[in-house]
Ligand code: ADP
């Protein structure tokens with residue numbers, strides 16, 4: 313039937329952790345690239361005013377005409393704001409250096425926490441490109457932008473840096489997710505946790521990984537992202553690690569993660585059908 317041939321809506325994943333420097337942006341860029349490399353259509357939404365995902369994907373400030381700021385404050389369409397990247401099948405809605413105005417501008421607005429959700433839903437029906445995945449790169453704080461991300465998301469994908477305070481930051485994130493479920497988005501799930509910057513020579517890395525697995529079980533992806541200098545160099549060339557150096561251990565780990573994400577998504581869809 314016509315219905316069964318219709319592509320399902322995109323799976324919207326908020327890449328989130330209130331701790332800074334844990335690998336959110338690196339994961340959004342490289343998981344997005346890896347998903348596109350295995351044939352998925354992907355949109356990255358850069359919700360961080362720092363704009364690291366935009367810069368890291370080679371989108372210069374001059375080419376950011378319509379930004380995420382315009383989408384959430386002005387109701388500009390996703391299709392107007394999304395720009396192509398050098399990676400086929402990967403688009404990005406760039407961030408805006410002046411996102412500070414969002415809180416004030418939306419303080420009295422209708423559905424102020426649902427601006428991104430409304431924009432994505434509208435696009436699902438009328439846009440030209442039907443995305444399979446939307447990855448939202450969240451800022452490292454709990455503000456209106458993060459709430460917009462979590463209200464729009466089907467699930468949260470949590471990067472966890474393999475260091476001592478990793479679990480402490482998680483407690484805070486779990487509270488936030490619970491709060492969002494109760495107020496904005498009851499269907500918000502946890503897609504999975506990915507261990508980042510893993511250093512096999514450091515005993516602490518292994519210990520943190522074990523603790524996280526003991527706590528979250530199979531919510532933790534098998535793919536572990538190693539600490540890898542090629543991964544950290546790539547953004548300064550405006551390229552994802554997978555383009556900068558496909559063979560490096562970091563790129564290969566992100567490919568493995570992408571396959572796992574797709575596999576989980578397929579099982580979830582089958583279970584829901
Ligand atoms: P967040 O978005 O959570 O603040 P980033 O993705 O910007 O974190 O990562 C923080 C820093 O760590 C950046 O300088 C980034 O290049 C570096 N980094 C992230 N992942 C890796 C990795 N696997 N190996 C080496 N450096 C990494």
Ligand code: MG
Pocket residue numbers: 336337338360364450
């Ligand atoms: Mg970031």
